[in-house]
Amino acid sequence: RSGEMAKSTQLADNEVFRAYATYAAIVLLKMMLMSLITAYYRMTRKVGIWEYSCSEDAEKIMRLEVVYSTECNTVKNFSSFSRGHLNDLENIVPFVGIGLLYALSGPELSTALLHFRIFTGARILHTFAYLIPLPQPGRGLSWAVGYAVTLSMAYKVLKTVLLL
Amino acid sequence: RSGEMAKSTQLADNEVFRAYATYAAIVLLKMMLMSLITAYYRMTRKVGIWEYSCSEDAEKIMRLEVVYSTECNTVKNFSSFSRGHLNDLENIVPFVGIGLLYALSGPELSTALLHFRIFTGARILHTFAYLIPLPQPGRGLSWAVGYAVTLSMAYKVLKTVLLL
């Protein structure tokens, strides 16, 4: 247990790592919240054929949504939510992975906080842009900002640790 | 190489981290197994149009499955497997990320083991609920249990390290 204590003390002392842990937890929680929102919309708006048993209802819904789609709103909602969720996965996975390596590469605390705060802000904005939904280029811009922050962290990581 | 040894020794001493590593490896392996199962079903049940070249076969399958869908079972199987896999990604990514931060935040070994064991059990149950498939609320319940465990770990992380 001495090893465990040493480890936790060491990390409690490391402010950059604490900042990373805080923001990584926040964006992962935001991604998890997206699951709940998607599930809520699936239930209340009756979108998503996959939750239904193989009955006539299911086929009717399937035809309405996937094939004829006279109610375009429904299709739009369904796809925007599932894509918003996938977009979270695509962007938050690199942030969590590269961010960890970045936090361990010894950056300045202020620089690290700047990266983490901008990324987290951009992703929260991106989520709102999906849910409301905001018109382009709001969504595209918030995506690009998060993307650029991750690239900047990756550059610092590779500059510091490169060993091919 | 002295740094490497120090590192590995330190981690070998840290029982909470060892527990995390064990369960993280298990759930990631489970997720990888899902790839194999999905691939197996795609091949044996001829679901998933994307594997076919752009021939008449592909179009026939596409029509059968996506448009007319007289064989509801096939559609159900196809969608349930791909969604099961995506559900794994959605839930195992936050567990692996938040779980690492949790393991490094110095929890009691018994508490940590409880979290890891319940999450891993819930996800394995969830996979069976998809594959068999079990009726609701089995799937929903196993999903909710894993979700709650991850939330509990995130709460501990944020309480310990919070630095905004």
Place this chain on the structure above:
Amino acid sequence: RSGEMAKSTQLADNEVFRAYATYAAIVLLKMMLMSLITAYYRMTRKVGIWEYSCSEDAEKIMRLEVVYSTECNTVKNFSSFSRGHLNDLENIVPFVGIGLLYALSGPELSTALLHFRIFTGARILHTFAYLIPLPQPGRGLSWAVGYAVTLSMAYKVLKTVLLL
């Protein structure tokens, strides 16, 4: 700040971790590049109905692509790109997670480099196999090689740290 310095020095000394950080950053960047490529194809080839507002255009595209699909190429492109991206997520997430645990389990540097290099090479090949696209079994083989490398690392992790 002494804790932070100690941490970063320690990691700079740990060559296995540096190798892990390098290759993890590379595959995560590759996955991010896939986002850009997918977005580029969506814009230039007019695939992906979800980007359009709910107009007649959207419905026409939807019918063309999802329902009638007389232009099989379009469907093929759309689906292959989104699936290529999802395949990245499915495979790179386990690599980043298990690879971190592996790097911390104290492997030989040469063995670790071998694992990281083969995985990264296989995933880059896999991406080209999707984009060009190369015929099977090129894609399947590159997937299987990356899969086997991750399994091998998971075996080493579980052998070293197992604590159930």
